[in-house]
Amino acid sequence: MSLDDPRAKPHDRLAALLDTEMTAVNAVIRERMASRHAPRIPEVTAHLVEAGGKRLRPMLTLAAARLCGYEGPYHVHLAATVEFIHTATLLHDDVVDESGQRRGRPTANLLWDNKSSVLVGDYLFARSFQLMTETGNLRVLRILSDAAATIAEGEVLQLTAAQNLSTTEDIYRQVVRGKTAALFSAATEVGGVIADRPEDEVRTLFDYGDALGIAFQIVDDLLDYWGSDATGKNVGDDFRERKLTLPVIKAVAHADETERAFWVRVIEKGEQRDDDLPHAIALMDKHGALEATRAEALSWSARAKEAMGRLPEGEIRDLLIDLADYVVARVH
Amino acid sequence: MSLDDPRAKPHDRLAALLDTEMTAVNAVIRERMASRHAPRIPEVTAHLVEAGGKRLRPMLTLAAARLCGYEGPYHVHLAATVEFIHTATLLHDDVVDESGQRRGRPTANLLWDNKSSVLVGDYLFARSFQLMTETGNLRVLRILSDAAATIAEGEVLQLTAAQNLSTTEDIYRQVVRGKTAALFSAATEVGGVIADRPEDEVRTLFDYGDALGIAFQIVDDLLDYWGSDATGKNVGDDFRERKLTLPVIKAVAHADETERAFWVRVIEKGEQRDDDLPHAIALMDKHGALEATRAEALSWSARAKEAMGRLPEGEIRDLLIDLADYVVARVH
Numbered sequence: 001m002s003l004d005d006p007r008a009k010p011h012d013r014l015a016a017l018l019d020t021e022m023t024a025v026n027a028v029i030r031e032r033m034a035s036r037h038a039p040r041i042p043e044v045t046a047h048l049v050e051a052g053g054k055r056l057r058p059m060l061t062l063a064a065a066r067l068c069g070y071e072g073p074y075h076v077h078l079a080a081t082v083e084f085i086h087t088a089t090l091l092h093d094d095v096v097d098e099s100g101q102r103r104g105r106p107t108a109n110l111l112w113d114n115k116s117s118v119l120v121g122d123y124l125f126a127r128s129f130q131l132m133t134e135t136g137n138l139r140v141l142r143i144l145s146d147a148a149a150t151i152a153e154g155e156v157l158q159l160t161a162a163q164n165l166s167t168t169e170d171i172y173r174q175v176v177r178g179k180t181a182a183l184f185s186a187a188t189e190v191g192g193v194i195a196d197r198p199e200d201e202v203r204t205l206f207d208y209g210d211a212l213g214i215a216f217q218i219v220d221d222l223l224d225y226w227g228s229d230a231t232g233k234n235v236g237d238d239f240r241e242r243k244l245t246l247p248v249i250k251a252v253a254h255a256d257e258t259e260r261a262f263w264v265r266v267i268e269k270g271e272q273r274d275d276d277l278p279h280a281i282a283l284m285d286k287h288g289a290l291e292a293t294r295a296e297a298l299s300w301s302a303r304a305k306e307a308m309g310r311l312p313e314g315e316i317r318d319l320l321i322d323l324a325d326y327v328v329a330r331v332h
Numbered sequence: 333m334s335l336d337d338p339r340a341k342p343h344d345r346l347a348a349l350l351d352t353e354m355t356a357v358n359a360v361i362r363e364r365m366a367s368r369h370a371p372r373i374p375e376v377t378a379h380l381v382e383a384g385g386k387r388l389r390p391m392l393t394l395a396a397a398r399l400c401g402y403e404g405p406y407h408v409h410l411a412a413t414v415e416f417i418h419t420a421t422l423l424h425d426d427v428v429d430e431s432g433q434r435r436g437r438p439t440a441n442l443l444w445d446n447k448s449s450v451l452v453g454d455y456l457f458a459r460s461f462q463l464m465t466e467t468g469n470l471r472v473l474r475i476l477s478d479a480a481a482t483i484a485e486g487e488v489l490q491l492t493a494a495q496n497l498s499t500t501e502d503i504y505r506q507v508v509r510g511k512t513a514a515l516f517s518a519a520t521e522v523g524g525v526i527a528d529r530p531e532d533e534v535r536t537l538f539d540y541g542d543a544l545g546i547a548f549q550i551v552d553d554l555l556d557y558w559g560s561d562a563t564g565k566n567v568g569d570d571f572r573e574r575k576l577t578l579p580v581i582k583a584v585a586h587a588d589e590t591e592r593a594f595w596v597r598v599i600e601k602g603e604q605r606d607d608d609l610p611h612a613i614a615l616m617d618k619h620g621a622l623e624a625t626r627a628e629a630l631s632w633s634a635r636a637k638e639a640m641g642r643l644p645e646g647e648i649r650d651l652l653i654d655l656a657d658y659v660v661a662r663v664h
Binding site for chain 1: 369371372373446452458461462473480481484489
C-alpha cells in the first residue's frame with residue numbers, strides 16, 4: 001500500500017509528508033547523543049532511539065510548526081528536544097518500573113545496569129535543555145521546562161498512588177496529564193509558538209496535544225487488561241506492578257465486599273496468584289469498567305479532533321485529525 | 333568566636349556576609365521544591381536540603397555576583413538553580429553508588445526507595461531549568477545546561493572507569509571536571525555573566541571555580557584513604573566501590589608485579605578481604621601516592637587563588653582566596 005493511500009496509517013502518512021524534516025531531526029539526535037569522553041552514552045541511547053520507536057512526539061512538533069506556516073530552522077531543534085526528553089523519561093521509567101522489555105527488546109537497565117540508565121537519562125535531559133536553548137526563544141524554554149517538571153511530578157504521583165485503593169479518577173487524570181499528556185501538549189504548543197501564531201491558536205494546539213496524550217495513555221492502560229499479543233502490549237504488567245489505572249479504579253468503585261477484599265489482597269497487599277489476573281478482568285467486565293474506560297478514551301479523542309478542527313484547513317490538519325482516531329483504533 | 337573574626341572559617345564568614353541573599357535563596361528553594369500534587373517531592377527534597385549541607389555552590393554564585401557589583405535580583409535565582417542541580421545530582425548519585433549515608437543521615441534511597449530518588453531528582457532538574465529560564469538571560473542558560481551535560485558525562489565516565497586499572501590521570505581529571513568542577517565553575521561564571529562583566533573577568537571567574545572544584549574533589553578522594561572520623565569522611569568507601577581515584581591511579585602506576593596482582597584482585601575482580609584497605613594504604617604510602625595527590629590538590633588551590641587575585645580587590649575577593657585555602661585545609 002502506498003503511503004499516499006488514504007488507507008495507510010495516519011502516522012505513516014504524516015511521516016512520509018514530514019520526511020525531510022524527520023531526517024534532519026534524526027541527524028540532530030545522532031549528533032547530540034554523542035559524547036566526547038563517555039562512549040557508554042551513545043551506546044545506551046542508540047539502543048533505545050534506534051529500536052524503532054514511532055517518533056510520534058517529535059512528529060507532532062514538526063506537524064504543528066508546518067500547520068502554522070513556520071519557515072525557520074528551529075522546529076527541528078524542538079522536535080529533537082522533545083524526543084530526548086521522551087527517551088530520558090523512558091530510561092528512568094524502566095529503572096523505576098524494574099522493566100525487562102521495551103519495544104520488544106531487553107531494556108537498557110538489563111543490558112547495562114540501572115546506574116547507566118539513570119546517568120545517561122540525566123545526560124539526555126541536559127542535552128535537551130541545550131538544544132532548546134539554541135532556539136533563543138524564552139517562551140518555548142518556559143513551556144518545555146514546565147513540561148519536564150510536570151512529567152516528573154506525574155511520575156512521582158503515580159508512584160505514591162500505586163497500591164493505594166483510594167486513588168480517585170481525578171488523581172489518575174493528574175498522573176496521565178503528567179506522565180504522558182504534558183509532553184504531547186508541549187510538543188504541539190511549541191510548534192505554534194515558534195511560528196508566532198495568535199494566542200487562541202497556540203492554546204488550541206495545546207488542547208489538541210493534551211487530549212491526544214490523555215486518549216493515548218488511557219488506551220495504553222486499557223490494553224493492559226484488554227490487549228492481546230497482536231497489540232504488542234504485555235497484558236498484566238500494570239496489574240503485577242499494582243498500578244491504579246482507570247480500569248482498576250472503576251472496578252474498585254463498584255466492588256461489593258468480597259470483591260473489595262480481592263482488590264485489597266492483589267493491589268494493596270500484592271499477594272497475587274496465577275488466576276488473579278483473569279479474575280480481575282472478569283470483575284472489570286462485570287461492572288462495565290473496561291467499556292467505560294474505552295468510552296473515556298474515545299471522548300478524549302473526540303476532544304482532540306474538535307480542537308484540531310478549529311485550526312487552518314489542509315492536509316496536515318486532516319492527518320492530525322486522523323491521528324486522533326488512530327490512537328484509539330486499537331480499542332475501537 | 334565571632335564571624336567577623338579572621339580566624340573563623342572563610343566559608344562561615346562568607347555566609348555571614350551574604351546572609352540576606354542566602355536567606356532569599358533558601359526561601360526560593362523552599363518555595364520551588366513544593367509540588368501541588370505530589371507531597372513525596374518536598375519530603376524527599378527537604379530531607380536532603382535541610383540536612384545542613386554547606387550551600388557552598390550557591391554561595392559561590394552570590395559571591396561572584398557581588399564581587400562583580402551586580403545589583404539585579406537574578407543572582408538569587410541562579411544560586412537556587414545551582415543548589416537544585418547539585419541536590420538532583422546527589423539524589424541520583426546515591427542510587428548509582430548504592431549509598432546508605434549522606435551528611436550523617438540515611439540517604440533518601442534508603443528512607444524511601446530508589447524510585448523516589450530518581451524521580452524527585454528529575455523534578456529538581458526540571459525545576460532548576462524553570463528557575464534559570466526566569467532570568468531571561470540566554471547566556472546563563474547555555475552555561476548551566478552545558479554544565480548539567482558535563483556533570484552527567486563525568487558521572488558516566490566515572491562509572492565506566494571504575495574497576496578499570498588502565499584508567500589514566502587524564503581520565504581522572506575529566507571525571508573530576510565533570511562530576512564536581514563543572515558546577516563550581518558554572519556557579520562562579522554566571523555571577524560574572526549576569527553582572528555583564530568583560531570577557532576576561534568572566535573567564536577568570538570560570539578558572540577560579542574550575543580550579544577550586546578540582547582541588548575540592550581531589551581532597552575528597554584523598555580523604556577516602558587518608559581521613560579519620562574527625563574529617564567526617566567514611567574511609568574506604570571509594571575502595572569498596574572500586575573507584576579509580578588519584579591515589580589508586582598513582583599507586584598502580586608504581587606497582588611491581590606482586591602489587592599489581594593485589595590491585596587486580598581488589599579493584600578489577602573486587603575480591604576484597606578485611607585487611608586489604610590497610611594494605612592498599614601502605615602501598616600508596618610506599619610510593620608517595622598520597623603525598624603526590626596532596627601536592628596536586630594544593631597546586632589546584634594555588635591556581636584558584638592566582639585567578640582570584642586578578643579580580644577586583646575587596647572583602648569578597650579576600651574571602652574567596654581564603655576559601656581556596658580552606659578546601660585543602662583538611663589535608664594541609
